[in-house]
Amino acid sequence: MQGPLHDVDALALFLLALHIVLGTIAAVMVSANRRPSSAIAWVLAIIFIPYLGIVAFLLVGRGKLPKTRRDKQRTVNDLMLGRTPGLSAVSHSDDWPAWLRSAVELNLRLGALPMVGGNRAELLEDYNGSFDRMITDIDNAHDYVHVEFYILTLDPTTAPFFDAMARACQRGVPVRVLFDHLAAVRDPNYGAMRQAFKEMGAEWHAMLPLRPFKGQWQRPDLRNHRKLVVVDGKTGYTGSQNLIDASYNKKGNIRRGLQWHELMVRLEGPVVRELNAVFVTDWYSESEILLPLDTSPVILGSEPELIDAQVLPSGPSFDNDNNLKLYTTLIYKAEHRVSITSPYFVPDEAIQLAIVTAASRGLSVELFVSEVGDQAMVYHAQRSYYEVLLRAGVRIYLYRAPQVLHSKHFTVDDDVAVIGSSNMDVRSFSLNMEVSVLVHGRSIVDQMRAVEDRYRAASKELLLEDWLRRPVRHVALDNLARLTSSLQ
Numbered sequence: 001m002q003g004p005l006h007d008v009d010a011l012a013l014f015l016l017a018l019h020i021v022l023g024t025i026a027a028v029m030v031s032a033n034r035r036p037s038s039a040i041a042w043v044l045a046i047i048f049i050p051y052l053g054i055v056a057f058l059l060v061g062r063g064k065l066p067k068t069r070r071d072k073q074r075t076v077n078d079l080m081l082g083r084t085p086g087l088s089a090v091s092h093s094d095d096w097p098a099w100l101r102s103a104v105e106l107n108l109r110l111g112a113l114p115m116v117g118g119n120r121a122e123l124l125e126d127y128n129g130s131f132d133r134m135i136t137d138i139d140n141a142h143d144y145v146h147v148e149f150y151i152l153t154l155d156p157t158t159a160p161f162f163d164a165m166a167r168a169c170q171r172g173v174p175v176r177v178l179f180d181h182l183a184a185v186r187d188p189n190y191g192a193m194r195q196a197f198k199e200m201g202a203e204w205h206a207m208l209p210l211r212p213f214k215g216q217w218q219r220p221d222l223r224n225h226r227k228l229v230v231v232d233g234k235t236g237y238t239g240s241q242n243l244i245d246a247s248y249n250k251k252g253n254i255r256r257g258l259q260w261h262e263l264m265v266r267l268e269g270p271v272v273r274e275l276n277a278v279f280v281t282d283w284y285s286e287s288e289i290l291l292p293l294d295t296s297p298v299i300l301g302s303e304p305e306l307i308d309a310q311v312l313p314s315g316p317s318f319d320n321d322n323n324l325k326l327y328t329t330l331i332y333k334a335e336h337r338v339s340i341t342s343p344y345f346v347p348d349e350a351i352q353l354a355i356v357t358a359a360s361r362g363l364s365v366e367l368f369v370s371e372v373g374d375q376a377m378v379y380h381a382q383r384s385y386y387e388v389l390l391r392a393g394v395r396i397y398l399y400r401a402p403q404v405l406h407s408k409h410f411t412v413d414d415d416v417a418v419i420g421s422s423n424m425d426v427r428s429f430s431l432n433m434e435v436s437v438l439v440h441g442r443s444i445v446d447q448m449r450a451v452e453d454r455y456r457a458a459s460k461e462l463l464l465e466d467w468l469r470r471p472v473r474h475v476a477l478d479n480l481a482r483l484t485s486s487l488q
Contacts, residue, residue, distance in 0.1 A: 307441025
């Protein structure tokens, strides 16, 4: 005898079978060209919360930009690799440690930009002081001013920078500006900023715009996180600092007295045109206009303060995780010391293993992070990695509040360093467009060592015995937040 109960059983079996089929399809589709940890996290999300999991995957599950954007990246890469024959040999390679050559070759193949010599570099720690230096250089511009920031806003702190761009426009100097679309539209001053650009006559584009009705759409959390300024191809800036007040104009930050501490590098020499090539690529992606690339000869100097430098762009417009490969390589190559500064430290498995292995090899390894966090999920996720690092012998320093340490750099041994916009986290490695500068030279590393000394003096060292005594609720929050870091 069949009845309602039998119908319910049949429906339940059908839904179970459908669930299994969907789970199997998800496992096949999600795991293609994806790290196992990420694939497993997505499959579990789809199985246990199928509807939300599927919707989330459709929105943020694809980790590459649309094919048209990736094709533009390849086009510019081919042009850059075809510039000035032998340019990659124009460096002081005889002074490099033996292991550095392979890292430079890796970067050239990944990012299409060579290591070039004859550069000067100056580190800038003062937040408003770095703006002042940029303004001075913009006021001396004759050929062009290129400005690109993840966060770019018009506020009382940045108004003098806007005034300098306006003065450049008045002198007839082309001023081109790029900023991340999603970061900008959330800013209440977005309209005022666009009006300022219109009045001064600067050209501008929003990067990675989310305008579905205009056919402009990609995964929403794939963002352009780069920060750079190039003036006349002779002077360049990059690092961690956005063009915004040090409080980020957030009421919560102002109430807590939080101020962002950054590190920028001012560059002079041939490497500046390599930095400009990154801007040219991003401008081409947003405007369809390919600006000319500088192919003039590189003239090496012999002054001891001159350094070799190589720009490495990375992000979802490339086929590889460029910065992840560079960082992992350098940490494994280190022979004496590794010092890392990363405000958001949610490492890929490869980076975590490299750091732990370096400490286990007897190297001096230290990590600088902030005592406080401005993003709760990231803050708790990164804390879940501390115990393994501490047990391996890594020394962790918590930069004291109310300063938020936002600098992004690390040094290897005595004469190799990296500085740029990239955190050591899965977002910077896979989802954000970043720019890093690999440098070789004792003069720049000595500057960075002095910066690290100041960090250490302003920090509290985290000890394993103290960490193990933290409240159980904190342990639970840290471990739960860690699970979300694999969804990429």
